[in-house]
Amino acid sequence: MGEGKTLPTYFCRNCENPLALGEDLISKKFVGASGPAFMFSHAMNVVIGPKIERKxxxxxxxxxxxxxxxxxxxxxxxxxxxxxxxxxxxxxxxxIEKLKLTKKL
Structure with missing residues (x-):
């Protein structure tokens, strides 16, 4: 494996689109609409919706x-x-909600 090249480790559970690198995982202690969620410093291959205020x-x-x-x-x-x-x-x-992710090494 080449040096400096990190493979994506978190993928969309629905279509296996790569979403985030393992090295960008900040925390596994968040809660989303469907339960446990992970915080990442970066995400890829995503679309960002309009800004809204949310409680x-x-x-x-x-x-x-x-x-x-x-x-x-x-x-x-x-x-x-x-x-x-x-x-x-x-x-x-x-x-990103845990139920929406799959992890591959």
């Missing part, structure tokens, strides 16, 4: 829904803006 467990945020760029499945959301200083680290991060 989540830890407060109000401006978020954008994230859909698979191949099959259109809604995967989770991207944090666009937070209103609380303690939550600012979430801005720009992606939350």
């Amino acid at each position: 989540l467990i830890t407060g109000s945020y401006v978020v954008a829904d994230v859909m698979c760029g191949n099959c259109g499945e809604t995967l989770g959301w991207k944090y666009v803006e937070t209103f609380h200083l303690r939550q600012r680290y979430k801005e720009g991060m992606f939350v």
